[in-house]
Amino acid sequence: MTAGDYLLPEGMTLADAGKAVAELLDVRDGRTLSGERAYYDTFDGRLHEAGRVAVWENGWLILQEVSADRVLARAQLAKPGGPLLAGDLPDGPLRASLSKPLAERALLPLVEIRNRERLLDVLDSERKTVVRMRLQQPALGRRRLRPRIHVAAVRGYDKELRRVDETLRAELKLEPTNETLMDEAVAASGARPGGTPSKVHVALRRDEPAAIAAASVLRALLDVTQANIDGAIADLDPEFLHDLRVSVRKARAVQRELRHVFEPEALSRFRADFRWLQQATGDARDLDVYLLDFDDMRALVPEPVRPDLDALRSVLATRRAAARRRMARALRSERTASLLSDWSSFLGRLGDDVQGPAAGRDAERPIAALAGERIAKVYARMVKMGEAIGPDSPAADYHELRKQGKELRYLLELFGAPLFRDDVVKPMVSSLKALQDVLGRHQDREVQAATLRSLGDAVATAADGSPAALMAMGALVERLEEDQYAAREQFASTFEKFASKHGRKRVRETFE
Amino acid sequence: MTTVLATYNIKGGVGKTSAAVNLAYLASRDGARTLLWDLDPQGASTYLFRVRPKVKGGGRKLLRRGSDPARQIKGTDHEGLDLLPADFSYRHMDLVLERFKRPTRRLARVIEPLRDDYDYVFLDCPPSISLVSESVFEAADALLVPVIPATLSSRTLEQLEGLVNGEVGGLQILAFFSMFDARKRLHRDVMEGMRAEHASVLASGIPASAEVERMGAKRTVLAGFAPNGRAATAYEALWRDVRERLGQYPSPPQ
Numbered sequence: 045m046t047a048g049d050y051l052l053p054e055g056m057t058l059a060d061a062g063k064a065v066a067e068l069l070d071v072r073d074g075r076t077l078s079g080e081r082a083y084y085d086t087f088d089g090r091l092h093e094a095g096r097v098a099v100w101e102n103g104w105l106i107l108q109e110v111s112a113d114r115v116l117a118r119a120q121l122a123k124p125g126g127p128l129l130a131g132d133l134p135d136g137p138l139r140a141s142l143s144k145p146l147a148e149r150a151l152l153p154l155v156e157i158r159n160r161e162r163l164l165d166v167l168d169s170e171r172k173t174v175v176r177m178r179l180q181q182p183a184l185g186r187r188r189l190r191p192r193i194h195v196a197a198v199r200g201y202d203k204e205l206r207r208v209d210e211t212l213r214a215e216l217k218l219e220p221t222n223e224t225l226m227d228e229a230v231a232a233s234g235a236r237p238g239g240t241p242s243k244v245h246v247a248l249r250r251d252e253p254a255a256i257a258a259a260s261v262l263r264a265l266l267d268v269t270q271a272n273i274d275g276a277i278a279d280l281d282p283e284f285l286h287d288l289r290v291s292v293r294k295a296r297a298v299q300r301e302l303r304h305v306f307e308p309e310a311l312s313r314f315r316a317d318f319r320w321l322q323q324a325t326g327d328a329r330d331l332d333v334y335l336l337d338f339d340d341m342r343a344l345v346p347e348p349v350r351p352d353l354d355a356l357r358s359v360l361a362t363r364r365a366a367a368r369r370r371m372a373r374a375l376r377s378e379r380t381a382s383l384l385s386d387w388s389s390f391l392g393r394l395g396d397d398v399q400g401p402a403a404g405r406d407a408e409r410p411i412a413a414l415a416g417e418r419i420a421k422v423y424a425r426m427v428k429m430g431e432a433i434g435p436d437s438p439a440a441d442y443h444e445l446r447k448q449g450k451e452l453r454y455l456l457e458l459f460g461a462p463l464f465r466d467d468v469v470k471p472m473v474s475s476l477k478a479l480q481d482v483l484g485r486h487q488d489r490e491v492q493a494a495t496l497r498s499l500g501d502a503v504a505t506a507a508d509g510s511p512a513a514l515m516a517m518g519a520l521v522e523r524l525e526e527d528q529y530a531a532r533e534q535f536a537s538t539f540e541k542f543a544s545k546h547g548r549k550r551v552r553e554t555f556e
Numbered sequence: 557m558t559t560v561l562a563t564y565n566i567k568g569g570v571g572k573t574s575a576a577v578n579l580a581y582l583a584s585r586d587g588a589r590t591l592l593w594d595l596d597p598q599g600a601s602t603y604l605f606r607v608r609p610k611v612k613g614g615g616r617k618l619l620r621r622g623s624d625p626a627r628q629i630k631g632t633d634h635e636g637l638d639l640l641p642a643d644f645s646y647r648h649m650d651l652v653l654e655r656f657k658r659p660t661r662r663l664a665r666v667i668e669p670l671r672d673d674y675d676y677v678f679l680d681c682p683p684s685i686s687l688v689s690e691s692v693f694e695a696a697d698a699l700l701v702p703v704i705p706a707t708l709s710s711r712t713l714e715q716l717e718g719l720v721n722g723e724v725g726g727l728q729i730l731a732f733f734s735m736f737d738a739r740k741r742l743h744r745d746v747m748e749g750m751r752a753e754h755a756s757v758l759a760s761g762i763p764a765s766a767e768v769e770r771m772g773a774k775r776t777v778l779a780g781f782a783p784n785g786r787a788a789t790a791y792e793a794l795w796r797d798v799r800e801r802l803g804q805y806p807s808p809p810q
Binding site: 104115116117119120137165166170171172173180197198199200330 | 587588589605606608628629630631632633635636638675710
């Protein structure tokens with residue numbers, strides 16, 4: 045133990061506690077501080093997940109380890125009021141420590157409190173500080189949160205902290221709490237400590253009726269879709285739109301693969317509307333990816349030519365802004381609102397009554413049997429398609445295989461992992477992932493090259509366009525095609541691993 | 557990127573410990589995660605931070621391959637500033653180092669696993685020319701050399717520059733005047749002459765002061781009891797100069 049929090053028993057004030065501590069331990073009374081404290085994390089709670097916290101206080105944004113109370117890095121800056129990407133931070137240790145965990149995600153303000161705290165240093169016989177104690181009275185707006193005492197060992201003095209812990213529990217009757225001040229404040233503000241996860245993990249039973257299993261998985265996916273709409277519209281970071289689209293794509297895969305679980309007529313309306321939603325958000329995502337990858341693509345052409353691509357970047361940025369407007373209109377539309385609310389009630393009806401009007405002919409079958417059948421089927425289809433692909437096959441063949449790969453991946457994640465053996469599912473997912481990486485690169489390069497060709501006119505007529513810009517784009521197209529070719533060359537070996545004899549046998553034994 | 561800075565001089569009593577302790581404090585105050593390794597068996601830095609001068613298993617164990625120096629680290633009273641304490645066994649460090657295949661690489665190896673945890677590592681070195689100092693030269697990015705202005709100072713600095721340039725590449729020497737008295741003609745002349753002759757001599761320096769002497773009685777850094785005094789201000793200026801010479805991004809405004 046290197047740090048901890050304690051709550052005061054009923055009737056004890058912080059002043060009482062401070063007085064009692066001073067009688068029992070050798071302490072030096074430090075300063076009393078009062079100020080605002082703002083907490084930050086990504087929407088999906090990446091820092092929380094890693095046991096870290098980003099807090100702004102007294103002009104510093106600080107990244108801390110929760111368990112040890114250790115400052116990992118900090119930077120001086122004005123209080124961030126809106127989304128903050130790693131790239132927005134000043135160059136230095138804080139940016140370096142946040143770049144990797146944040147990736148494309150922004151830090152968002154979670155909650156802001158006012159905190160009054162009195163610092164007490166617990167000293168040893170040399171009068172050295174060995175434990176730092178903070179007597180805290182936090183408040184959220186006008187509402188006071190519970191007073192608490194936070195203690196943290198100075199590095200290398202854990203033994204002394206254990207003595208302090210004993211004193212606080214045994215003599216002062218304080219209760220240790222696992223809820224950090226941040227989590228308490230976040231919960232008090234009505235939000236959810238730890239953020240909103242974008243990954244869906246629904247526990248399923250093998251003999252559960254397929255309708256009930258499908259309804260709970262689809263309900264969890266719908267939650268992700270709905271949770272990401274506001275952030276996608278506000279463009280807080282590109283991951284909102286990405287997670288929204290992935291959740292819709294997964295839902296569509298479940299609709300397709302388990303189609304006989306649902307009443308056919310209702311299903312066909314939902315399928316049409318979800319397809320529309322996916323298309324309405326597609327351009328915006330493609331352009332996001334384009335701009336996120338721009339620096340990497342720029343690095344593909346020789347150094348002297350790179351500045352000539354700036355004209356292309358501005359054309360892409362303009363198009364992205366327009367695509368985002370269209371996307372926001374679609375997400376705010378009545379069609380989206382009624383789609384999501386109708387879908388939600390449909391799932392409710394399906395889950396409540398597996399023989400009811402929302403159910404199809406497979407609704408009562410055990411989910412393990414049905415999902416296993418589908419996994420085996422899609423896998424077999426992929427093996428067949430992949431075997432027919434050679435170095436000269438059209439790009440569309442690779443693309444079709446990749447689409448099946450996504451379908452299989454979602455089936456494995458949503459149903460394979462909770463229902464089947466880990467030692468079969470995990471290696472299958474990993475060889476599939478490797479294959480999808482190659483197919484993804486192939487398809488991305490295909491689309492990127494095609495987009496570049498189609499943007500020639502727009503760049504030529506843009507304000508900063510020039511023949512040099514077009515030549516640079518030409519050079520880039522060439523490099524993209526080379527890279528696409530390289531992906532083709534990798535295809536055979538990754539496919540072989542995915543469709544190995546041993547793998548096929550395991551799929552047959554496990555899922556059929 | 558971790559920067560390793562060693563306060564070094566062949567002679568003792570020139571202000572090495574005071575520089576190591578106060579500069580390390582300033583680094584941590586600016587937000588950098590800072591470690592000070594007290595390599596001097598006398599343990600003056602360790603004493604100033606009120607930490608017990610004890611390393612489990614002594615210097616021998618600490619220098620061994622696969623040792624875990626992180627476990628020996630103690631936090632100081634200042635947030636962000638940690639100490640790897642002195643140990644009386646460090647007086648035999650030369651003999652311990654001699655037994656390793658590449659003795660001069662040893663200290664750098666001990667620091668290696670700590671690089672992720674610290675932005676600065678300060679080494680407070682014992683006065684000598686020995687395997688320990690050669691090992692320090694290998695580990696450090698820059699030597700901070702306090703120089704008391706005297707007639708032979710220039711020659712001593714030249715010797716050190718010769719030694720360092722001959723032995724290890726890429727080690728920067730940053731010399732600064734220490735314990736000088738601006739009222740003394742001799743001091744003024746020596747300082748002027750040396751600054752003109754040696755590019756390694758910094759413009760800022762630390763004057764002789766009663767405050768620095770009182771650190772031993774107060775057992776804390778200057779900022780702890782005379783934050784606005786002449787000596788504390790001089791260290792601030794010195795730290796700015798050092799960072800500038802190291803080409804590091806400017807410290808945030810205070």
